[in-house]
Amino acid sequence: MATLLEMRGITKEFPGVKALDRVSLSVEEGEIHALVGENGAGKSTLMKVLSGVYPHGSYTGDIVYDGEVQSFGGIRDSEAMGIIIIHQELALVPLLSVAENIYLGNERATKGIMDWRATRAGAARLLARVGLKEHPDTLVDALGLGKQQLVEIAKALSKDVRLLILDEPTSSLNETDSAKLLDLLLEFKRQGVTSILISHKLNEISKVADTITVIRDGAAVSRLDCRTGISEGDIIRDMVGRSLDDRYPPKVDTTTPEVAMRVQNWCVTHPLHSDRQVVKDVSFHVNKGEVLGIAGLMGAGRTELAMSLFGRSYGSHITGEVQINGTAADLSTVRRAINAGLAYATEDRKTYGLVLDDTIRRNVPLANLSGVSDGMVVNREREAEVAARYRTRLNIKSSSIEQETVNLSGGNQQKVVLSKWLFADPDVLILDEPTRGIDVGAKYEIYTVIRDLAAAGKAIVVISSEMPELLGITDRIYVMNEGRFVGEMPTADASQEKIMATIIRSGDRT
Structure with a gap:
């Protein structure tokens, strides 16, 4: 040729x-x-x-x-x-x-x-x-x-x-x-x-x-x-520059018997089409120290579920109950959801996860400004210290904390999003497509952060379209289809074939 x-x-x-x-x-x-x-x-x-x-x-x-x-x-x-x-x-x-x-x-x-x-x-x-x-x-x-x-x-x-x-x-x-x-x-x-x-x-x-x-x-x-x-x-x-024998960090079961979040009978209607229910009577729980996966095809309702839980950021006519650490949680606004101990890292980091034309220093504390403020005034030294700490902790590759996030690679942008929510110190962290558009090396680093958070007792919910990813990092998986949870299985017993069979069977029943 x-x-x-x-x-x-x-x-x-x-x-x-x-x-x-x-x-x-x-x-x-x-x-x-x-x-x-x-x-x-x-x-x-x-x-x-x-x-x-x-x-x-x-x-x-x-x-x-x-x-x-x-x-x-x-x-x-x-x-x-x-x-x-x-x-x-x-x-x-x-x-x-x-x-x-x-x-x-x-x-x-x-x-x-x-x-x-x-x-x-x-x-x-x-x-x-x-x-x-x-x-x-x-x-x-x-x-x-x-x-x-x-x-x-x-x-x-x-x-x-x-x-x-x-x-x-x-x-x-x-x-x-x-x-x-x-x-x-x-x-x-x-x-x-x-x-x-x-x-x-x-x-x-x-x-x-x-x-x-x-x-x-x-x-x-x-x-x-x-x-x-x-x-x-x-x-x-x-x-x-090196062999990567394992795509996922070693999985250690850190799940405790304590329930971190319990959702019961959660229903959500489409924000524009009042006759269309996108989340249908969903109930589930995630324990402290557990990495929980939600599998499903695109359009199954996974993101709609996550966003509706996080301060009712999506949907209308939302009904159901949520408990966090055994207490009824007020999730009616984003600020109240954060105060209740819930965080949500969106699948669209560029639109909803970051202020792209602002710096790493300014992005990292956004979900917890009180942690870097004296009253109503942001303490710039404390802000810089927090950003530098998470830049090091998550290995964010940048010229400095003053680099604008729009100029970072996708993997490093995602690390800034994670840093923002880690600084907020939530009890339950929902990660929606956490490694979309990210290379295999950066994925491993993010997987390691997820497992470390679980080891520290946090509850992690991972939504992913990549089934090998869910099988590699989670402890338990719910399967979602057409707005409903249609299956639940320990990850140790799960496979791509079993998950797809669950989706297909549920479709046949509807």
Whole structure:
């Protein structure tokens, strides 16, 4: 195969940080090339250099595309050459139609007047190509995440893509939608489209990639040919610089007989559709020192349950009772939930978990400002001491506590979210998708924090779409489907097959 892309000796620096250090990358035409590495290794930065987000002149080194040295001054320059990047955070406008989103910035127009017939017809052809049956006039807001991701790909195809870059495309998708997207990449490969896939999910990479480039600490450390046979252990060793024999810390049973939180007959109605109940008569408990898992498919109601418990942050017509440490708990507002000893780390850390344009120092104490205040005034020295302590405790990789959280990698952002809730010192901590979009090394560190908290007597509830994760870190698992708890089992007796069988059986009964 001919070489489509070469990046030679790319170096990119930010104030105080060398993000890329003479990185070289070679991609063959028609292949799926995976780019892997720990959070903060430089993968996304390298792709932003390639796509012109970081323009020529802001880095050193050469981009050779289609046999010629390129000097992209912006993303439009790279798109004109058929290089299209789809970022981890989707760039769709929710209240515009699918057709409008597909051609946004690339409108079908004549002399400034939109040709709506051509727009809808073109969108329909592109939707069919990615396997979507939705009408082009459907609002993006009405689609699930999996379908929104396919709309992004249709948008890329509208620009005559030759090289498609996907940054963590399945991080927010369930297993079914992830499989569909990977199958679509394989179909594009058969059609001659070249892809660069950034992903932390090694099983997905093994399924579709032809070649893997591993980046560690801003440098390309290895190039692996998947066609000759490689193991996930080989990839992990190159990613983290050491072998990682165990994906999860040793599990020690720290569960006590004391119930930390008991929920009884909890019901929640959709906030906009009063005839739709999303949580249906759920009852469960979690003990002190226990890591409890909640398994289920996307849309089962797990996040809705967690958010409704945490200060009624979601839903309407909420009924039921909650006891924390044997006493009826007032969870009617977020502040009262925190005061009652409950904390919730959201699945969407960028929107709800952090103040992105503020520093680590300012984010860490947010859930417990009284702990760094003298009366109504924040003590800046105490604030800095707390932030520095948790930066060290959770190994948050940053230039200092004054670094804005928007500039941290996903794994380090998640550590700041955990730091915020650890400083609040809750009795019960609900973690919603705690390792989404995080590399295997950072995952292990977060798993270790979870087990340490359980050993200290805290009760932890983990919601995760990754069944191996639940099986690896929890002590007991509830299975949720269509708003109900449909099964309960000790993790020692659980398996992915048993959990899925429970979901399927419950669906057959409804």
